[in-house]
Amino acid sequence: MNALAKYVYVGRTAVRSNMAYLGEVAARVFFLTVILYIFLQLWLVTYAETGADRLGGLTLAQMLWYLVITEAITLSAPAVALEIDSDVRTGAIAVQLVRPLSYPLYRLWATLGERAVRFILNALVGSALALLMVGPIALSPQGLGLFLLALPLAFVLDFMAYLAIGLCAFWLENTSGLVLIYSRMTMIFGGVLLPIELYPDSVQWLLVNLPFASIAYAPARMFVDPNAFELVKVLARQGVGIAIFAAIAAAIYAAALRRIHAHGG
Amino acid sequence: MTRLLDYLRLVWSYVRLNFAAQLEYRGAFVSQVVAMFINDLAWVAFWVLFFTRFPVLRDWNVSDVITIWAIATAGFGVAHAIYGNAGMIASLIAQGQIDVWMLYPRAVLPHLLLGRMSATALGDVLFGFAVYIVAVQPDLAHFALFTALVGSTAVLFVGFGVMAGSIGFYLGNATTLAQQWQFAMVTFSTYPATLFQGAVKVVLFTAVPALFINHYPVEALRSLSLSDAALAFLGSLGVLAAGVAVFHHGLRRYESGNLLVMRE
Numbered sequence: 001m002n003a004l005a006k007y008v009y010v011g012r013t014a015v016r017s018n019m020a021y022l023g024e025v026a027a028r029v030f031f032l033t034v035i036l037y038i039f040l041q042l043w044l045v046t047y048a049e050t051g052a053d054r055l056g057g058l059t060l061a062q063m064l065w066y067l068v069i070t071e072a073i074t075l076s077a078p079a080v081a082l083e084i085d086s087d088v089r090t091g092a093i094a095v096q097l098v099r100p101l102s103y104p105l106y107r108l109w110a111t112l113g114e115r116a117v118r119f120i121l122n123a124l125v126g127s128a129l130a131l132l133m134v135g136p137i138a139l140s141p142q143g144l145g146l147f148l149l150a151l152p153l154a155f156v157l158d159f160m161a162y163l164a165i166g167l168c169a170f171w172l173e174n175t176s177g178l179v180l181i182y183s184r185m186t187m188i189f190g191g192v193l194l195p196i197e198l199y200p201d202s203v204q205w206l207l208v209n210l211p212f213a214s215i216a217y218a219p220a221r222m223f224v225d226p227n228a229f230e231l232v233k234v235l236a237r238q239g240v241g242i243a244i245f246a247a248i249a250a251a252i253y254a255a256a257l258r259r260i261h262a263h264g265g
Numbered sequence: 266m267t268r269l270l271d272y273l274r275l276v277w278s279y280v281r282l283n284f285a286a287q288l289e290y291r292g293a294f295v296s297q298v299v300a301m302f303i304n305d306l307a308w309v310a311f312w313v314l315f316f317t318r319f320p321v322l323r324d325w326n327v328s329d330v331i332t333i334w335a336i337a338t339a340g341f342g343v344a345h346a347i348y349g350n351a352g353m354i355a356s357l358i359a360q361g362q363i364d365v366w367m368l369y370p371r372a373v374l375p376h377l378l379l380g381r382m383s384a385t386a387l388g389d390v391l392f393g394f395a396v397y398i399v400a401v402q403p404d405l406a407h408f409a410l411f412t413a414l415v416g417s418t419a420v421l422f423v424g425f426g427v428m429a430g431s432i433g434f435y436l437g438n439a440t441t442l443a444q445q446w447q448f449a450m451v452t453f454s455t456y457p458a459t460l461f462q463g464a465v466k467v468v469l470f471t472a473v474p475a476l477f478i479n480h481y482p483v484e485a486l487r488s489l490s491l492s493d494a495a496l497a498f499l500g501s502l503g504v505l506a507a508g509v510a511v512f513h514h515g516l517r518r519y520e521s522g523n524l525l526v527m528r529e
Contacts, residue, residue: 034453038456038460049319049321049323172292173292174290176297177300194315198318200314
């Protein structure tokens with residue numbers, strides 16, 4: 001089995017495993033429903049009070065669909081950092097290391113498989129809710145294609161950050177605090193609740209170019225307002241973000257491996 | 266009176282012991298408290314950004330929303346720092362862990378609730394008071410009323426947690442359902458009441474009684490209105506009474522798990 005085929009198999013196994021536990025995945029749908037209902041009310045009032053047709057370049061319907069995508073991406077994030085934390089704390093990572101697999105790549109493909117199932121379910125439910133609440137927005141196959149091109153690297157970028165955080169368990173008693181802080185940085189700096197066009201003008205350029213915006217804002221914006229020229233810039237930013245986070249994770253992983261002491265089993 | 270003092274001594278002992286247990290893992294404890302503080306701060310940052318762009322939302326301004334967050338986080342924090350098992354009842358029922366609490370010569374519910382302290386809840390308490398003092402800059406009267414309303418909110422969260430968790434007596438494993446119900450309560454509590462109209466408002470008075478957090482306390486603090494404060498307190502006491510009633514009714518249906526395990 002060649003190297004890539006091994007990891008694709010890991011990803012496929014993660015997809016099948018999550019398909020078997022759709023009930024657990026579906027429990028998150030309730031969260032999505034409550035959040036989308038509240039945001040619909042918030043933006044209904046905001047559009048009515050301002051009298052504007054568009055805010056941040058988006059109509060009310062586009063705003064809700066934008067939030068469907070950002071929430072579907074955010075809520076699809078698996079607890080990979082805590083799983084890595086657990087591997088480190090229990091010593092299970094020592095078993096993983098003797099397997100003919102790279103531990104980070106194994107985790108990456110398993111996470112992508114799990115996340116794909118969760119994202120698709122969230123997006124389907126979110127889309128049904130958005131259709132009920134505000135109706136459809138104009139979508140084209142080309143536009144959907146651009147959105148789907150922006151999505152995988154967003155997931156890889158997010159994974160690299162969680163990998164670096166999970167590996168910090170070699171030094172910290174608990175990494176759940178770091179996970180929470182990172183997820184909130186993604187929420188605020190990454191435009192999960194508010195499109196970056198509605199942030200103060202002075203910070204918009206900086207936020208768009210930070211890695212956080214490449215995770216939720218960029219794909220969601222591509223969904224409601226597809227633009228091939230913009231996609232090139234998004235992919236470039238995602239590539240740079242992945243390179244930076246991967247370099248940080250690699251440095252932590254190399255330092256962490258030197259701390260492992262296995263004594264039989 | 267003697268019984269009340271006796272119970273307060275028990276509360277103090279549990280809080281001290283639970284806090285000491287948290288400090289055994291000092292690094293983890295501090296990181297969770299700090300992370301929750303930052304989590305709450307991120308939500309307030311969202312509202313500050315929102316109101317920077319749209320200064321007024323149906324007569325509500327950023328100060329009102331910060332007040333909601335201060336009351337909700339501090340109230341939730343006080344509830345779960347002292348009565349940390351309030352959010353765990355469904356899981357205790359599903360795992361047959363109520364047995365151990367029934368063996369003590371004390372009333373089951375008020376004793377059981379004390380069995381755990383949530384580390385992150387302390388971050389909520391710190392955040393709630395800090396953001397109210399720093400962002401709203403209250404005078405003494407407003408601060409005193411705020412503190413009282415934090416108490417009312419804590420009572421409501423405990424009562425609601427007991428009510429949501431007690432459905433486990435009827436459904437068996439209701440852990441996920443209870444969690445989702447409590448999640449809905451926390452979420453609705455932290456958004457301006459003015460957003461919700463019609464039938465949803467009825468839900469927010471009953472099944473998810475968030476209006477006793479995001480409406481009456483804010484109205485009370487806006488104009489130092491004791492009548493609104495009284496309505497907030499009455500609502501909290503009503504939810505607590507409902508929670509206690511459902512728990513005791515459900516407890517009669519409880520069957521021992523015959524679980525042989527050390528209490529955590």
